[in-house]
Amino acid sequence: MSTRWYPIYQKGNPQLRVFLPNFWMKIVQPQAKQLPNVVQFHCSMEMTKFDIKNYLEKIYHIPVVDVRTKIAIGKFRRDVGKGYVIKDDDVKTAYVVLPKDMKFEYPDIFANKKDDAEEEQKALGDAKKNFQDYLDRNKHRTDVPSWFTI
Amino acid sequence: MNTAVVSNILKYTVNRCLRAQNVIKIAAASAPVFKRDVHTTKPNNDLMEFFDVKKNWGETNIRVGRGWRLDELRIKSNSDLHKLWYVLLKERNMLYTMEHECKRQTRLFPNPERIDKVQESMDNIETVIRERNVAYYKLETGETGERPVEDVVNLFGLPEKYEKKEHFIPKFMNTRWVKSYYEHGFVNSAAVKKFMRLYKEKQYNVERKARNRDFNHVQHLLKRFPNMDMEALKAEYPDVDIEKAKRTKKARGHFMPKY
Structure with missing residues (x-):
């Protein structure tokens, strides 16, 4: 877009119009216990409270009563090998308040997850089979390197 | 048979939308005969749109089609592109949410290339829209309508490309x-x-x-390969004076001098 940078706020009309917004939002599990009508989001750093409200109302058709935001600074840590300082990205968190009668509970995605051991067995079987195939393929040409193939 | 081919094409088109639930009703209106082939689920307009469909929860392998290519998007109308943008935007939000949850639970996020596919499609839409925008601006105003870029000298006295942006006050007022x-x-x-x-x-x-490195290298080349193609050498090292290099001591090999 020729207007891909965030436009400056000007008093009066016409107000800011966004043709193809490239903002992103994602729902996250709240760390602290929240009221049933409060949803916690992570969103693009440039989004304002008004942007968040408009985004949810216009794109997702979700009624929004109030939005509160905070910016959490990313952690500073040292690289394990070289020791230089790494800074994690800052995160903008939005607490969106829905109307009183609406409830949202973060779903348990992995509730009916299949047994991990079974999956691992399957992966191991696949790996074994692939290796056997590889051996069979090169059985009659022991003196040729394995990369020499079509 | 012809009908079968057409319906296959339609199905293929629909499969290209990454999430069956979000398919826009492009073909539904134009071809009533094949109405049944196009799957159009009403969007549920809910916070659950931020999550994947329930059947994909906990799956380890989620197969999807490819992203949208430029040529496919160029033949779409502006309003179709606008709709598709929001489909992709919601899809990307959904994938980000699922990725975040998987990371939190220390699980593998199944098929992370889905995010790249959606992002690529969105980039392609932007490219197409930008093409149309530039064409329109050139026709109407003679300019591209792109963000203007200026050559400036920065604070360290070095030349720099400055992408112009909006400011609250004009330059001269910014003391x-x-x-x-x-x-x-x-x-x-x-x-x-x-x-x-x-x-x-x-x-x-x-x-x-x-300069010195090239000159030395040419001398050594002349020493080792006295019958070399001089024009090729000149083309490779245009700044080196080859006649001068031939006369130097370094260019003389263990043979009778050729030049």
């Missing part, structure tokens, strides 16, 4: 910014002058070393 460009401002200060002197010296040394 803090203007001050550094005064006669006794930062740009003309002793510190910047010293920096420029050292910077130029460094650049000169880099050039000089490259």
Whole structure:
């Protein structure tokens, strides 16, 4: 877009119009216990409270009563090998308040997850089979390197 | 048979939308005969749109089609592109949410290339829209309508490309910014002058070393390959004086001199 940078706020009309917004939002599990009508989001750093409200109302058709935001600074840590300082990205968190009668509970995605051991067995079987195939393929040409193939 | 082919094409088109639930009703109106082939679920307009469909929860392998290509998007109308943008935007939000949850639970996020596919499709839409925008602006105003770029000299006296952006006040009113460009401002200060002197010296040394390196290399080449194609050598090292290089001591091999 020729207007891909965030436009400056000007008093009066016409107000800011966004043709193809490239903002992103994602729902996250709240760390602290929240009221049933409060949803916690992570969103693009440039989004304002008004942007968040408009985004949810216009794109997702979700009624929004109030939005509160905070910016959490990313952690500073040292690289394990070289020791230089790494800074994690800052995160903008939005607490969106829905109307009183609406409830949202973060779903348990992995509730009916299949047994991990079974999956691992399957992966191991696949790996074994692939290796056997590889051996069979090169059985009659022991003196040729394995990369020499079509 | 023909009908079967057409319906297959339609199905294929629909499969290209990454999430069956979000398919826009493009074909539904134009071809009533094949209405049944197009799957159009009403969007549920809920916070659950941020999550994947329930059947994909906990799956380890989620197969999807490819992203949208430029040529496919170029034949779409503006309103179709606009709709598709929001489909992709929601899809990307959904994938981000699922990725975040998987990371939190220390699980593998199944098929992370889905995010790349959606992002690529969105980039392609932007490219197509930009093409149309530029064409429109050129036709109407004779300019591209792109963000203007200016060649400026930055505070360190180095040339720089400045992408123009909006400011609350005009340049001349911004006293803090203007001050550094005064006669006794930062740009003309002793510190910047010293920096420029050292910077130029460094650049000169880099050039000089490259020149000497090439000259030496040509001499050694002449020593090892006296019957070399001189025109090819000249083309490879245009800045080197080859006649001078031939006469030097370094270019003489263990044989009777050729030149």
